[in-house]
Structure formats: C-alpha cells, structure tokens
Amino acid sequence: MAKYDETSIKILEGLEAVRKRPGMYIGSTDKRGMHHLVWEIVDNSIDEVINGYGNHIKVIINKDGSVTVADNGRGVPTGMHESGKSAIEVIYTILHAGGKFTEDGYKVSGGLHGVGASVVNALSKYMQVVSYRDGKIWMIEFENGGKVKTPLKVIGKSNKTGTIVKFLPDSEIFKNCNFSFTTIAERMQETAFLQNGLTIEVIDEADQKAEKYHYENGLTSFVEYMNEDKETLHKVINFTNTKEKIEVAIALQYTNTYNESILSFVNNVKTVDGGSHEVGFKTGITKAFNDYAKNNNLFKGKDTSLDGADVREGLTAVISLKIPEELLQFEGQTKGKLGTPIARSVTESITYESIKFFLEENKEVALTILDKAMKSKVAREAARKAREEARNGKNKSKIEKNLSGKLAPAQSKNPKINELFLVEGNSAGGSAKGGRDRKFQAILPLRGKVINGEKASLDELLKNEEINTIIHTVGAGVGQSFDASESNYDKVIIMTDADVDGAHIQVLLLTFFYRYMRGLIEEGKLYLAMPPLYKLDYGKKRFYAYTDEELAEIKNNNPGKCTIQRYKGLGEMNPEQLWETTMNPDTRSLIRININDASLAEKRVSVLMGDKVEPRKDWINENVEFTMEDDYRV
Numbered sequence: 173m174a175k176y177d178e179t180s181i182k183i184l185e186g187l188e189a190v191r192k193r194p195g196m197y198i199g200s201t202d203k204r205g206m207h208h209l210v211w212e213i214v215d216n217s218i219d220e221v222i223n224g225y226g227n228h229i230k231v232i233i234n235k236d237g238s239v240t241v242a243d244n245g246r247g248v249p250t251g252m253h254e255s256g257k258s259a260i261e262v263i264y265t266i267l268h269a270g271g272k273f274t275e276d277g278y279k280v281s282g283g284l285h286g287v288g289a290s291v292v293n294a295l296s297k298y299m300q301v302v303s304y305r306d307g308k309i310w311m312i313e314f315e316n317g318g319k320v321k322t323p324l325k326v327i328g329k330s331n332k333t334g335t336i337v338k339f340l341p342d343s344e345i346f347k348n349c350n351f352s353f354t355t356i357a358e359r360m361q362e363t364a365f366l367q368n369g370l371t372i373e374v375i376d377e378a379d380q381k382a383e384k385y386h387y388e389n390g391l392t393s394f395v396e397y398m399n400e401d402k403e404t405l406h407k408v409i410n411f412t413n414t415k416e417k418i419e420v421a422i423a424l425q426y427t428n429t430y431n432e433s434i435l436s437f438v439n440n441v442k443t444v445d446g447g448s449h450e451v452g453f454k455t456g457i458t459k460a461f462n463d464y465a466k467n468n469n470l471f472k473g474k475d476t477s478l479d480g481a482d483v484r485e486g487l488t489a490v491i492s493l494k495i496p497e498e499l500l501q502f503e504g505q506t507k508g509k510l511g512t513p514i515a516r517s518v519t520e521s522i523t524y525e526s527i528k529f530f531l532e533e534n535k536e537v538a539l540t541i542l543d544k545a546m547k548s549k550v551a552r553e554a555a556r557k558a559r560e561e562a563r564n565g566k567n568k569s570k571i572e573k574n575l576s577g578k579l580a581p582a583q584s585k586n587p588k589i590n591e592l593f594l595v596e597g598n599s600a601g602g603s604a605k606g607g608r609d610r611k612f613q614a615i616l617p618l619r620g621k622v623i624n625g626e627k628a629s630l631d632e633l634l635k636n637e638e639i640n641t642i643i644h645t646v647g648a649g650v651g652q653s654f655d656a657s658e659s660n661y662d663k664v665i666i667m668t669d670a671d672v673d674g675a676h677i678q679v680l681l682l683t684f685f686y687r688y689m690r691g692l693i694e695e696g697k698l699y700l701a702m703p704p705l706y707k708l709d710y711g712k713k714r715f716y717a718y719t720d721e722e723l724a725e726i727k728n729n730n731p732g733k734c735t736i737q738r739y740k741g742l743g744e745m746n747p748e749q750l751w752e753t754t755m756n757p758d759t760r761s762l763i764r765i766n767i768n769d770a771s772l773a774e775k776r777v778s779v780l781m782g783d784k785v786e787p788r789k790d791w792i793n794e795n796v797e798f799t800m801e802d803d804y805r806v
Contacts, residue, residue: 187267187291187294187317187318190291190294201347202349203349204768206346206349207356209239209292210231210359211359212288212289212292213241214363215288215441217229217243218440226245226246226334227369227371228244228370228372228373229373230375231356231360231373232377233351233375233377233378238338238339241338243335244333245335246305246333247333248260248301248305249303249305250310250324260303260310260324261312261320261324263290264289264290264293265290265293265314267290267291289337292337294317295317295345296314296341296342297315297342297343298313298314298315298321298339299313300313301313301337302327302337303334304330304332304336311327353381360374361385362394362442362771363440364385365385365391365394366394368387369386369388370386372385372386391410391490394771395423395490398490399425401775401779401782404428405425405486405540405541406537406540407425408423409424410424411530413526415521417499418494418499418514418515418518420518421492421493422526424457424488424490425489426488426544427486430548430629430687431485432481432487432489433489433771433774434450434484434489434770435489435490435491436490437490437492437493438492438510438515439500440492442508444508444768445503445509446510447515448515449491449493449510451516452520452523453523454484455480455520455523456520456521457483457484457487457527458478458484459520460528460531461483461527461542462478464542465478470539470546478542482552483545485652486544493515495515499514501513551651578617579615579641580605582612582614583611584612586612587659587660589612590614590660590661590662591613591614592645592646593608593614593665594642594664595615595742596617596618596668597618597743598617599743600617600741603746603750604742604755607747613755616642616645619638620638621673621676622680622684624781625680625684625688625781626687626777626778633650646660647659648691654689656689656692656694656697659692662697663699664685664692664699665699665701665762666681666698666700666701667700667754669740669742670741686773687777699762699763699764702760702763703742703750703753704739704753705720706736706737707736707739715730716753718761723736
C-alpha cells in the first residue's frame with residue numbers, strides 16, 4: 173500500500189490547479205468546454221459594454237486554430253499593481269483577481285468570480301493580450317499555461333482604447349477539438365440581442381465566413397427570432413423597469429403551440445438553470461392573468477383560477493436582469509442559476525404590474541390568451557383523468573391488452589433501476605428480448621416511423637398507436653401533465669439501426685420526447701443506444717468498431733487478415749452480440765440527451781421538424797455534408 177502521510181498532501185498553487193482540474197472551472201474538456209474559453213473572454217468585453225464603455229466586439233477564428241476577441245472598451249489597466257506585477261499580468265495569471273470586486277471598476281458584471289481570463293490563460297498553449305490605453309499600445313505574451321513569454325511592453329502609440337486577446341487552447345487538454353463558427357455565431361447573436369446598440373462580428377478566416385449582429389430593440393427581436401417559424405397570437409409585449417437597484421427587461425409573445433420557452437439572463441450571462449428571477453416572472457404573470465379573469469368575470473362554473481402551466485402554454489419569453497455587484501449571487505462557478513433572493517420579488521412585482529396594465533389596455537389580446545389558457549386547463553384536467561382511468565379505471569384492461577402484445581416487461585418493479593429500450597422493428601426486438609437482462613430491462617418494439625410530434629396536436633398523437641403505447645409504458649403522463657418523477661423507468665433508451673431510417677426514427681422520437689415528455693430530458697433519463705457499425709474477426713479474436721476512426725485504429729493495431737461485417741441493422745446481431753455491445757451496462761456506451769441551449773434547441777426543432785420547408789432546406793444545405801462513402805474494405 174502506498175504511503176499516506178503529511179508528505180502526500182500537495183498544494184496546487186495558482187494556474188496549476190486549473191490545469192490539474194479544468195472541469196471544475198469550465199465544466200468539461202470537450203468541445204463544449206473549449207468554447208467556454210471564448211465565452212469567458214467575450215464576457216469581459218460585454219462587461220465593458222454593459223457599463224457604458226464600447227459598442228463593438230469582434231471574434232475571429234484564426235487559421236491556426238486560435239481565437240481573437242477584440243473590443244473598443246477602456247483597455248486593460250497596465251500600471252504597476254501593489255503585488256509588484258503589472259495589473260495586466262495579475263488579471264491574466266492570478267485567480268480571483270480583477271476589477272469586479274470593487275464598486276469603482278464595474279457597477280454591473282457577469283464575471284463575478286474573477287477567474288475567467290486567468291483560467292483561459294491556464295488552459296492555453298499561447299496567449300497574447302494587447303491593450304490600447306492612455307495613448308499607448310501595450311502587449312504581453314504568455315505560453316504553456318500562463319507563463320510569461322514576453323513581458324509587458326509598449327509596441328506603439330494610439331488614441332484608440334480597447335483590448336485584443338488572442339489565445340490557442342492547449343491540445344494536451346482539449347483533444348480533437350476545433351472551434352465551430354456556427355456555435356460561436358449563434359452565441360454572439362444571442363449576446364447582441366441582449367445589449368441594444370452593440371455590434372458583434374464573427375469571422376472564420378479559414379472557411380471565409382462572416383456574420384454581423386446589431387439590434388436596436390434586442391429583446392423584441394430575440395422573441396421574434398425564436399417565433400419566426402411559429403404562428404403567433406399577437407405582437408411582442410415588452411417592458412422594462414427598475415426597483416431596488418435591479419433593472420428588469422422582459423419581452424414575451426404567445427404562439428399557437430403547446431409548449432413554453434422561457435430564457436433568462438443576468439448581466440448578459442445565461443441562467444440555464446433559472447433561479448429566483450424566473451420564479452418571480454412565473455408567479456407574476458400567473459397572478460396577473462388570474463386577477464384579470466376574476467375582475468372581468470371570465471371564470472365559469474367551478475373554475476376559480478388558472479394553473480401556472482396553463483398560463484404559460486405557448487409562451488415564448490426572454491427575461492434579462494441587470495443586477496449590481498453587491499446584490500449578485502450565482503449558484504456555482506458556471507453561473508447557471510441565479511440565487512439573489514430579492515430578484516424574485518422585484519421580477520414578480522414588475523411582471524405583475526406590467527402585464528396587468530397591458531391586459532387592461534389590450535382587451536382583444538387578453539381574451540385571446542385567456543381563451544388559450546382555459547382550453548389548456550380543460551385539456552390538462554382531461555389528461556389527468558385519462559391517466560387515472562388508465563391506471564385504475566375502465567380503460568386499464570384495454571391498455572394492458574395492447575401492451576401485453578408488444579412490451580416485454582422487466583421482472584423488477586423498481587423504477588430507480590429499470591430500463592426501457594425502444595427498439596426499431598420486430599426483428600431487432602426479438603434479438604433485444606433474447607439478449608437483455610430480464611431483471612431490469614424492458615423491451616418495446618416499435619413498428620415503422622412514429623408520427624411527427626412537431627406537426628401533430630396532442631389529440632392526434634394520442635390516436636397514434638405507437639405513441640400511445642410509449643405514453644402508457646413510461647407511465648408518467650404526457651404534455652403538461654407529464655411528471656418525470658412518476659416514470660416507470662430510470663432510463664428510456666432509443667435503440668435503432670445505424671442507417672438513415674434509424675436516424676429518422678431517432679429524430680421523430682426525440683421530437684416527441686422534447687415536446688411532450690421534456691422532463692425525461694431535463695432529469696437525464698433519455699438516452700440513445702450506441703450499437704457498433706462493424707465486427708472484425710481475426711480468427712479467434714473479435715473486435716467491434718463504433719466509428720470509422722475506430723475501425724481504422726483496430727486495423728492498424730492488428731495487422732493481418734480479417735473479415736469485416738458492416739452491420740446494416742440491429743437484427744443482424746444475435747442476442748449475445750447485442751447484449752455484449754449495446755445493452756450490457758458494463759460494456760455499452762450510451763448518449764445522454766440533454767438541452768445545453770434552450771433557445772437553440774427550440775429553434776432547431778421548429779426549423780427541422782416544422783411545416784415550413786425553406787428554412788429546413790437552407791439549414792441542411794449550410795450544415796450537412798452529403799457523402800455516399802461507406803468504406804469498410806480490408
């Protein structure tokens with residue numbers, strides 16, 4: 173056993189800690205984490221804009237794989253710091269150092285923790301910072317995770333102000349990753365939406381692409397952008413007010429759909445996990461509509477109020493708060509959830525007062541939205557009643573009879589360990605039933621392609637036999653009545669063939685789950701199975717390859733004669749092979765479905781699965797490379 177005493181305790185100082193545990197600071201070291209480096213540097217430029225300094229940001233993906241972020245803010249301070257180093261060196265090499273911890277530097281900031289710039293430097297092979305300030309152009313260079321390569325020096329004179337940061341991520345930390353123009357452009361467009369009058373340019377020098385974003389009424393444009401592929405019920409409603417030093421800006425619009433889409437931001441930082449401001453908004457808008465309905469005698473019979481989910485059906489809203497430093501509380505370093513308690517009451521009050529005033533001044537729109545909300549209430553209660561009947565009442569035997577002919581249930585009744593495989597076709601279903609672990613794995617074969625949940629109403633979906641079977645198998649309701657905590661399974665796994673038809677079925681199922689069982693995704697319970705593409709036999713030795721790259725690697729590492737089988741479908745695998753490669757928890761790989769960007773997910777589903785052909789065609793032509801290659805020769 174290795175010795176464990178005082179000599180075993182190691183203190184990681186400064187940027188060394190970041191390089192040792194990068195995931196603690198940027199979430200991951202995959203493509204998402206690498207792009208997070210860009211967001212950290214851009215956030216610093218945004219903080220300048222929010223505080224009234226600068227109105228232009230340029231992001232360049234350079235040919236060598238590095239990224240340059242330039243702004244026309246005040247420029248990074250270059251004077252000597254009390255630590256004995258220049259201020260610019262302190263900012264880019266020392267954790268929790270920056271101008272955002274005093275009221276003098278920034279009144280409002282998203283970069284509260286002061287680790288952004290130094291973390292990017294720590295995870296970069298090379299970084300150059302140029303500061304235009306005090307009539308001079310200053311430059312400092314770093315290498316290998318923040319070590320000074322070129323000390324701070326003056327390289328010219330200029331009356332301009334601003335900062336230019338160029339960095340190259342360390343390939344030893346971020347492997348096989350390239351910056352995505354589309355990912356950066358979409359994030360920068362979102363940023364421009366949130367800051368009226370800001371111009372952001374995104375340039376890809378290698379592929380010679382460029383985009384420029386500028387909005388004078390950003391939140392309204394944001395909502396219009398999100399809803400441009402949907403049927404809307406009225407013009408965008410927007411309002412802004414300030415209370416308790418917190419500025420609240422909100423834009424919203426109802427669509428003729430069944431889903432809500434609420435995005436929230438604080439100091440231009442996306443709060444993907446919501447927080448106190450989202451709670452306040454939801455409470456305020458629900459109270460405003462209920463009060464309006466009561467005051468105008470719109471409730472009938474036993475109806476006395478609308479549920480929050482009813483009021484938010486079909487709602488698209490963007491919430492943007494500006495909170496001063498002394499009040500700002502994020503939960504976690506990634507700043508995904510707002511914790512500021514007072515933000516709830518402030519947002520609720522402003523939302524309630526603004527919506528109440530709008531409804532009183534716009535009776536026709538008010539009645540249109542309330543009619544939709546009341547229909548939602550009726551549908552939700554009918555769905556709840558149907559679910560209760562399905563479990564206990566007259567429809568139970570009919571549903572159980574339908575399931576008994578399809579579902580191969582798990583022996584266990586424990587929803588915390590059970591898995592449901594949705595399998596394409598009876599042939600693959602037969603292999604899956606033969607190869608599974610009956611104790612906790614259930615198999616539900618699907619016949620053909622399911623109905624498109626983006627184009628169909630909930631009534632149409634419920635009439636579809638395959639969808640109806642899935643709903644009752646999962647057992648947690650559907651639509652607004654869906655509750656992921658009531659799911660009969662801890663994992664719902666989509667297992668289809670590795671071909672075009674299989675991919676199409678995946679997309680149709682993902683669309684249905686996103687629209688009508690989103691809680692499965694939000695709770696991390698929805699997965700895609702990863703069956704192998706190839707089987708390689710070298711006599712008694714057998715390998716499975718899941719990608720073309722893995723196939724090439726196996727062949728390179730195992731020279732000699734072999735036979736290669738390209739699996740065109742799950743049914744080509746016998747039960748033992750399917751268990752070994754795709755279903756055994758000890759050896760399989762699964763892709764967990766999650767929603768990293770709510771606005772982007774909403775836009776993608778609307779464009780790719782909606783009624784309009786041209787937006788879908790344009791997106792596919794721009795983002796998909798078509799090839800007929802399928803090279804699995806020896």
